[in-house]
Structures are given as structure tokens and as C-alpha cells.
Amino acid sequence: MREEFRLLIALQDLDIMIREAREQHTSDQYRDMGFKLTGLEELQEARKKLAAKIPTALRNRYEKLAAHFKLAIIPVTGDKCLGCFVKLPTSFFSSAYSSELLTCESCGRLLYIP
Ligand SMILES: [Zn+2]
Numbered sequence: 001m002r003e004e005f006r007l008l009i010a011l012q013d014l015d016i017m018i019r020e021a022r023e024q025h026t027s028d029q030y031r032d033m034g035f036k037l038t039g040l041e042e043l044q045e046a047r048k049k050l051a052a053k054i055p056t057a058l059r060n061r062y063e064k065l066a067a068h069f070k071l072a073i074i075p076v077t078g079d080k081c082l083g084c085f086v087k088l089p090t091s092f093f094s095s096a097y098s099s100e101l102l103t104c105e106s107c108g109r110l111l112y113i114p
Contacts, residue, residue, distance in 0.1 A: 075112060
């Protein structure tokens with residue numbers, strides 16, 4: 001797998017963690033229970049550093065998708081996009097594409113072959 005994909009997936013993981021940390025911060029339920037939640041700033045700092053390593057064009061594509069979808073980059077397993085469950089064209093699975101970052105024509109999510 002190409003380094004860029006790996007970085008992008010790591011960025012997505014961080015975004016999920018940041019989202020969860022934020023939700024917990026704003027949840028009265030957790031506060032009332034006496035949960036002390038820290039680490040949000042550390043996560044954001046780590047995200048900034050990671051994002052700087054990703055080529056701008058790719059990062060922009062990801063950011064745009066991430067604004068719409070919970071998961072912007074997803075692995076292809078089987079013959080369907082796991083984002084929208086539309087069958088992918090067989091050309092996706094030819095070896096020529098296996099090292100490329102693909103786009104689902106139906107939902108626009110980024111797909112990679114693990
Ligand atoms: Zn899709």
C-alpha cells in the first residue's frame with residue numbers, strides 16, 4: 001500500500017478519535033459522572049502534524065469527503081463499495097489499479113484495495 005494511503009487512513013483514525021473526544025466533552029452525562037476527559041488538544045496537534053505530510057490535493061479531497069461522510073476512505077472487500085453498497089466495476093480489480101487510490105463513482109468516497 002502506498003505511503004499516502006497509510007497517512008490518509010491514519011488521519012481518518014485521528015478524526016474519529018477527535019470526534020469522539022469532542023462528543024464526550026460536550027456530553028453532560030459524562031461530565032456528571034465525573035469523567036475527566038483530556039487529550040483533545042494532543043489529538044489535534046497530532047492531526048496537524050500528520051496532515052502536513054499528506055499532499056495538499058489529496059488532503060483537500062479527503063477533507064471535502066470527511067465533511068459529508070463519517071468514513072471518507074474505506075477498504076474494498078468483495079465487489080461493493082462499503083459506503084454506498086453499489087457494485088464496483090471489474091476494472092477496479094485489475095492489477096493496474098491495485099496500487100491506486102480509487103473513487104467510488106456512486107458516492108465519491110475514496111477506496112483502496114488492502
Ligand atoms: Zn460508494
